[in-house]
Amino acid sequence: MEPAIRVRGLRKTYQSNVAVDGVDLDVARGEVFALLGPNGAGKTTTVEILEGYRKRDAGEVSVLGEDPAHRSVRDRVGIVLQGTGEFDELTVGEVVQHFSRFYPKADDPGAVIERVGLAEKARARTHTLSGGQKRRLDVALGIIGRPELLFLDEPTTGFDPEARREFWQLIRDLQTGGTTIVLTTHYLEEAETLADRVGVIAHGRLLAVDTPARLGDRESAEATVSWGTGEKITTATPTQVIRELAETYGEIPGLTVSRPTLEDVYLKMIGHDA
Numbered sequence: 184m185e186p187a188i189r190v191r192g193l194r195k196t197y198q199s200n201v202a203v204d205g206v207d208l209d210v211a212r213g214e215v216f217a218l219l220g221p222n223g224a225g226k227t228t229t230v231e232i233l234e235g236y237r238k239r240d241a242g243e244v245s246v247l248g249e250d251p252a253h254r255s256v257r258d259r260v261g262i263v264l265q266g267t268g269e270f271d272e273l274t275v276g277e278v279v280q281h282f283s284r285f286y287p288k289a290d291d292p293g294a295v296i297e298r299v300g301l302a303e304k305a306r307a308r309t310h311t312l313s314g315g316q317k318r319r320l321d322v323a324l325g326i327i328g329r330p331e332l333l334f335l336d337e338p339t340t341g342f343d344p345e346a347r348r349e350f351w352q353l354i355r356d357l358q359t360g361g362t363t364i365v366l367t368t369h370y371l372e373e374a375e376t377l378a379d380r381v382g383v384i385a386h387g388r389l390l391a392v393d394t395p396a397r398l399g400d401r402e403s404a405e406a407t408v409s410w411g412t413g414e415k416i417t418t419a420t421p422t423q424v425i426r427e428l429a430e431t432y433g434e435i436p437g438l439t440v441s442r443p444t445l446e447d448v449y450l451k452m453i454g455h456d457a
């Protein structure tokens with residue numbers, strides 16, 4: 184089956200600043216894909232080109248089998264940009280209702296408000312919402328059209344931990360329903376929890392694409408065994424080390440075994456060794 188997104192040789196330059204420098208990428212139908220990278224890496228520019236909001240200088244881009252610049256693809260795509268969520272004197276219910284009219288197969292506004300956890304705020308004017316609640320409204324507007332493909336640019340910035348977990352569940356539900364999801368995030372835990380695959384972008388180049396578990400050879404990386412009051416060994420054979428420690432101690436005090444986290448390999452990849 185044709186992928187949801189296919190990108191070859193994508194380039195975008197602002198004046199002399201190369202924002203996207205030859206990106207190749209496929210995102211499969213039904214996949215959750217997270218784009219990671221430091222500030223200014225080119226994530227938003229890449230996503231905006233895929234959304235049809237920005238022109239590319241070079242490269243091939245296909246979104247749901249079409250050029251994203253074509254209007255016909257817009258009805259099938261949902262977009263949550265970085266922070267809007269304010270619509271003056273309108274209430275949450277009115278805004279979602281209003282946006283539902285733009286889509287041929289729109290979902291029920293009340294049900295969508297409920298799904299993003301804003302049921303109690305349906306009659307509140309949007310300017311009275313908290314930052315996290317505005318972000319939930321953005322998400323509601325992104326999914327009201329029942330998109331086949333949903334783009335989320337830093338969707339959980341400003342969410343409290345509980346709201347973030349609820350949002351993750353919403354994303355899983357959307358994926359179960361068949362929606363393909365592309366998100367950018369600065370939260371490595373979010374990428375690890377949600378994404379089937381992650382892509383790391385820096386200076387406009389895609390440095391790696393892999394599952395969160397395999398990125399940067401995490402799986403086969405050496406483990407750190409620590410115990411007692413700060414003793415530790417980094418080893419390729421942690422089981423053997425533990426066996427030897429057990430012979431010495433019996434029950435080993437304060438034992439932990441850890442491998443590089445997604446954040447460790449990410450920071451190493453973008454050149455900020457922890």
Ligand SMILES: Nc1ncnc2c1ncn2[C@@H]1O[C@H](COP(=O)(O)OP(=O)(O)OP(=O)(O)O)[C@@H](O)[C@H]1O
Nearest residue numbers: 197200201202220221222223224225226227228229
């Ligand atoms: N409209 C614009 N005009 C000129 N330069 C721009 C414009 N938009 C982005 N850039 C530049 O392009 C580069 C990539 O920016 P982009 O917004 O794509 O990064 P990002 O990875 O989304 O960053 P962040 O994590 O901070 O959102 C940056 O150097 C930025 O300054």
